Amino acid sequence: MNELDKIPVRQELSVAEGNVKRSNPLANVFDELVRFCQSRSMFMLHYCTGCGAIELPPAMTSRFDMERLGIQPMVTPRQADILLITGYVSVKTLKRIILTYEQMPSPKYVIGICSCTVNGGMYWQSYATAKVLKEYLPVDIYIAGCMPRPEAVISGLRDLMGDIKSGRADNWKRYFQNYDHYLGNQQKLFGEDWQTPTDIIAEAEHYGLMTDQTLGEHTALLQKHQQPLEALEFSLGEKREKIQGENPREKNNE
Amino acid sequence: MTALDYLLLISAITVVIALLAGNMRVGGWLVTILYALQGAALLMMSGLGYSTLTVVQSSLRFNVLSEQMLWRFDALSWFFALITIGAGLFCSWFASGEWGEKYRDNGGSLRLFHGALALNVFTMLVLLASGDLLTLFIGWELVSWASFLIMALAGGKAFNYAMRYISYAFAGAMAVLGGLLLIYAEVGSFDFQSLKEAAPQMQASTLWLLVVLLTAGFGVKMAILPFHLWQAKAYAETPGPGAAFLGAISSRMGLFAFIVVIVQLIGISRLVEMEIPYTFLDAQDLLAWIAVFTIIIPTYIALRQHDARRLLAWHGVGQTGYMLLGLVIANDLGSAGGLMHVFNYASYQAMLFMAVVAVMHRTGTSDLNKLGGLFTRMPLSYLAMLIGIIGLAGLPPMNGFVSKWLIYRSLIVDGSPLLFIAAVIGTLGTILSVYKLIHNIFLGQLRVEHAAVREAPLSMVIPMMLLAAVVFVTGYFPGLVLDWTSAVQASIGLPVLAHHLGGVDMKGGLDMIWIVSVLLVGFGFGTLVFFLGGRSKRVHQLDNYAGGHFLTAETRYHYSDNFYPGLMHLIGPWYRNSFEWLERGVISAVDILSTAMQGLYRNAHPSYLLLVAVVFALSWVIV
Amino acid sequence: MHFYELLVELLLMPILAFVIGLAMVLMMRRIGARIQRRVGPPVLQPIYDIIKLYSKETQISHGLMHEIGIIMAVGGFIAAMTLLPVPGMSGLTDKGGAVTLAYMLMIPSLGMALGVGQCANPNGSIGISRALTAMLAYDIPFILVIFGASYVYGTTNLAEMVAIQQQQDVSSWGIVQMPLLALTALLILPATMGKHPFEIYVAPSEIATGPMVEMSGKFMGGLFVMQCFQLYTAGVIFTTLFLGGGVYWITFLPKIFLVVAIPMSVAYLFPRYRTEDVLRLMWKWPMLLGLIGLAVVMK
Numbered sequence A: 001m002n003e004l005d006k007i008p009v010r011q012e013l014s015v016a017e018g019n020v021k022r023s024n025p026l027a028n029v030f031d032e033l034v035r036f037c038q039s040r041s042m043f044m045l046h047y048c049t050g051c052g053a054i055e056l057p058p059a060m061t062s063r064f065d066m067e068r069l070g071i072q073p074m075v076t077p078r079q080a081d082i083l084l085i086t087g088y089v090s091v092k093t094l095k096r097i098i099l100t101y102e103q104m105p106s107p108k109y110v111i112g113i114c115s116c117t118v119n120g121g122m123y124w125q126s127y128a129t130a131k132v133l134k135e136y137l138p139v140d141i142y143i144a145g146c147m148p149r150p151e152a153v154i155s156g157l158r159d160l161m162g163d164i165k166s167g168r169a170d171n172w173k174r175y176f177q178n179y180d181h182y183l184g185n186q187q188k189l190f191g192e193d194w195q196t197p198t199d200i201i202a203e204a205e206h207y208g209l210m211t212d213q214t215l216g217e218h219t220a221l222l223q224k225h226q227q228p229l230e231a232l233e234f235s236l237g238e239k240r241e242k243i244q245g246e247n248p249r250e251k252n253n254e
Numbered sequence B: 001m002t003a004l005d006y007l008l009l010i011s012a013i014t015v016v017i018a019l020l021a022g023n024m025r026v027g028g029w030l031v032t033i034l035y036a037l038q039g040a041a042l043l044m045m046s047g048l049g050y051s052t053l054t055v056v057q058s059s060l061r062f063n064v065l066s067e068q069m070l071w072r073f074d075a076l077s078w079f080f081a082l083i084t085i086g087a088g089l090f091c092s093w094f095a096s097g098e099w100g101e102k103y104r105d106n107g108g109s110l111r112l113f114h115g116a117l118a119l120n121v122f123t124m125l126v127l128l129a130s131g132d133l134l135t136l137f138i139g140w141e142l143v144s145w146a147s148f149l150i151m152a153l154a155g156g157k158a159f160n161y162a163m164r165y166i167s168y169a170f171a172g173a174m175a176v177l178g179g180l181l182l183i184y185a186e187v188g189s190f191d192f193q194s195l196k197e198a199a200p201q202m203q204a205s206t207l208w209l210l211v212v213l214l215t216a217g218f219g220v221k222m223a224i225l226p227f228h229l230w231q232a233k234a235y236a237e238t239p240g241p242g243a244a245f246l247g248a249i250s251s252r253m254g255l256f257a258f259i260v261v262i263v264q265l266i267g268i269s270r271l272v273e274m275e276i277p278y279t280f281l282d283a284q285d286l287l288a289w290i291a292v293f294t295i296i297i298p299t300y301i302a303l304r305q306h307d308a309r310r311l312l313a314w315h316g317v318g319q320t321g322y323m324l325l326g327l328v329i330a331n332d333l334g335s336a337g338g339l340m341h342v343f344n345y346a347s348y349q350a351m352l353f354m355a356v357v358a359v360m361h362r363t364g365t366s367d368l369n370k371l372g373g374l375f376t377r378m379p380l381s382y383l384a385m386l387i388g389i390i391g392l393a394g395l396p397p398m399n400g401f402v403s404k405w406l407i408y409r410s411l412i413v414d415g416s417p418l419l420f421i422a423a424v425i426g427t428l429g430t431i432l433s434v435y436k437l438i439h440n441i442f443l444g445q446l447r448v449e450h451a452a453v454r455e456a457p458l459s460m461v462i463p464m465m466l467l468a469a470v471v472f473v474t475g476y477f478p479g480l481v482l483d484w485t486s487a488v489q490a491s492i493g494l495p496v497l498a499h500h501l502g503g504v505d506m507k508g509g510l511d512m513i514w515i516v517s518v519l520l521v522g523f524g525f526g527t528l529v530f531f532l533g534g535r536s537k538r539v540h541q542l543d544n545y546a547g548g549h550f551l552t553a554e555t556r557y558h559y560s561d562n563f564y565p566g567l568m569h570l571i572g573p574w575y576r577n578s579f580e581w582l583e584r585g586v587i588s589a590v591d592i593l594s595t596a597m598q599g600l601y602r603n604a605h606p607s608y609l610l611l612v613a614v615v616f617a618l619s620w621v622i623v
Numbered sequence C: 001m002h003f004y005e006l007l008v009e010l011l012l013m014p015i016l017a018f019v020i021g022l023a024m025v026l027m028m029r030r031i032g033a034r035i036q037r038r039v040g041p042p043v044l045q046p047i048y049d050i051i052k053l054y055s056k057e058t059q060i061s062h063g064l065m066h067e068i069g070i071i072m073a074v075g076g077f078i079a080a081m082t083l084l085p086v087p088g089m090s091g092l093t094d095k096g097g098a099v100t101l102a103y104m105l106m107i108p109s110l111g112m113a114l115g116v117g118q119c120a121n122p123n124g125s126i127g128i129s130r131a132l133t134a135m136l137a138y139d140i141p142f143i144l145v146i147f148g149a150s151y152v153y154g155t156t157n158l159a160e161m162v163a164i165q166q167q168q169d170v171s172s173w174g175i176v177q178m179p180l181l182a183l184t185a186l187l188i189l190p191a192t193m194g195k196h197p198f199e200i201y202v203a204p205s206e207i208a209t210g211p212m213v214e215m216s217g218k219f220m221g222g223l224f225v226m227q228c229f230q231l232y233t234a235g236v237i238f239t240t241l242f243l244g245g246g247v248y249w250i251t252f253l254p255k256i257f258l259v260v261a262i263p264m265s266v267a268y269l270f271p272r273y274r275t276e277d278v279l280r281l282m283w284k285w286p287m288l289l290g291l292i293g294l295a296v297v298m299k
């Protein structure tokens, strides 16, 4: 029994727990309304990596009908609130998952379906599989099982709804706040010159989510390799600037 | 000296100054100021032309063969002259700054350019001032040669296209001459008034011949079907602002002559009486259908272009159809719409060409497949193009909507569903192709090589912005232009449209002041709703959905070529280039004929020919 | 005159349109769910969605035009709503009739198209190219219907059309006067709403929802708001042209909901057409019917 208890179901809850209330009662009501709506309207992006994907169609269609809980499938990361990782994650796939996650607008939640996302499951010995998903992304809910039944999926989603409603589900902030940690793990797996076309640090700065854990040795390494990704700003006058995001290799050729 | 004398004199001086000082740095500005002076002379005639313009005579007149040749301005000439001088002013302003320098550095002769532009304006004013059929023809010829001059400036390909134009223009001029001689034979005078009096008594067959000859002759300049082939290429290859000028007003001279002779003197009501045997159509319907096909076919040719200037030039051909259609319908709504469209179209077409030329100035290409994402780099040119395409597509709140609305409404009043639908098909096609235009140039991904592109210089941006203001203001208060068109309607004897500052008062009318205001307030509320949401974060264009793919600058992530594949899949096979075939057929027929003639005349024993001629002559004398 | 009354009307009309539109979106989703033997979303689901989208904490924008595009899309519809007569309110219907309305409704689409273009995503551009093609497909029969109705009623003013239809009982309704044109309008209705089987420009599995591909947060929220207006507009135009329009809300509401429900019930039964097939379909049967209908009413 002890062994089973060790299987994480939720990642450690945020420090902010119980501290979500604002002093202004009106603002508080407003926040609560917003959180309620967020919990009742979840657009999900199902990143169908492994076997677990097969459990989603029954969960969505007439048997279990997720839409009655306000959960709808969406197509691109921009539109989605929750990222479902449905099974083992190979290293190549993980790159795409991280890009996808970074492109999603916050608040965003990650659900790891299947045991493989918890600890590698039966791919534990595989050289090509990223075993513990939460090392690379902040996972909100794990739904363990090989594979979990649709009931389990829905129950997991309901847990997430509860968390969102009560304001506890703010793991997405961790990614900005502890970016250095996550980036470090990613770099360990993908190599030093790992980068995505998204700019997490700028986003954290823009929305005031920077902490002293955001930047560190790993982000320093990133910034050494990364082409700066500033949005294209207007230029009316003499300002000349180079387009960014250029491939470094091409530059060397010049 | 009357105001008209001043106008023509200043215009002639402009030509001289442009030829003398065109190459100098100040030359362009000097010429621009002279255009402004021409505008002042125009305003001298009648303030802003509020329906009070009486005929202004020129003191220059002389007699040829007992025919008096005279020049004068009425409301119609004034209206067209306003557009001509406005187009000249803005285009020469546009050309005077950096564009001109670059043009000269690239080996172009700025002197010739400014001279040709000024000459175009001058000859057009002469044509617009014509007071009888003889002066009309003289003006017509002058205009043809002047536009040939400016088209041929760029040399090379442009010269070929200009040659093509001039052969069309010759044929057109011959048709016009034939028509005028026919009139002289019938009426015995080149006077406008006597033609007007004689027209109702003319025989149907004479009238038919007349209408066909004159419509074909004037139609060549307008590039109505089937004479539409020359225009787009010739205009597109004209250097920069010259294309803007030609596109805006040049081919309207054909419309002007058409209005004077067919609408004003012969009268549309006379056309209605001319039935085509064995059909239920009459001459008016025939013209309306020609107009409608002139809308549809060139518009859908434009849809296939991938050069911005060609695309615009083809739309120019198509938009002519709306003007002709409105005027041929000839009720108060339709003719007002047609005339107003002349003004509106000139304003946004000049602006659109300018925006494209500005892009070319900075990037060196107008190929729609080699551009993209310039919005952040050239925002003001983008604004100009946006306003222009809204006008060209005929959507509110720009002025193009009002004139097209008038034409649609006249077709509903007239009860012509097929013409109406055809006109709308043209508009829809326009929307498709202008979106492609703005998308491929300004939206989508910015190319690496254009990263350092800057906004066009002020000398180019200010004329664009002023024209944009014109397009918007005359869309907001269409009454401003409708005042002029009403004066024109009155002077050419068409029913006058009852209007007010905001539009038309009738059952199911239009009040643009309300519509535009409510649209602007709607945008205001839209902004409010937008800012209800959280603060937005601008991201780099490579931070983009690509199905998990990592985008880099070397990946071209942009959609431009074959922009409407679904549509082309269906209608692609309908493009058969039949008119090109026709043209080639005519050319080879003429070729064969001329070779045969040459063979006969030069090579095959002239003495035999002489003998034959002598025998015939003798037999004629003897018998 | 009743200037203030008019102002109140102008304010009230878009708000009502939005609320009714929300209900229509709910109805649409419920119908879809029922056809697929599901329960469907709860009653307030459309509101939850919109609030959630607007309250996203990071809002990703691709630049100024992306933002202006969404503003134009919502604002254009807000403005266009004042041209649609509803019971007790005729707003600006006398300032611009059916033709003006038809062109006003293109402003939001243009705004969206420009916004999507700025996103620099080819999926979005393909979506717009398909949307414009679809517009070319259904607008031609639509304009035919508008012409026929304007001709029969002798005006383009929508409020006057309602008044004319209300002169007698059902027999003076447009649907009795010109049944063929009404049928044409009904046939193109699903295409104007961009629903199955004509959702070529959304095509989630093909071009990743086309125009919506880069829309997140309030941008997507703006499109959701736009959808409410879109459904409402389709219902009201059809009702005004053919079903006697609105005099009392109690009869008006069932009519517009019915109009929207018909294409919805059909929509979920069919797979998607290809672009050229949409064109072919729209230019064949609705055009044919419309032309015959026009010939009948104009004879």
Ligand code: SF4
Pocket: A050, A051, A052, A086, A087, A088, A113, A114, A115, A116, A117, A121, A122, A145, A146, A147
């Ligand atoms: S947990 Fe089992 S079912 Fe899920 S991905 Fe791993 S092996 Fe497949």
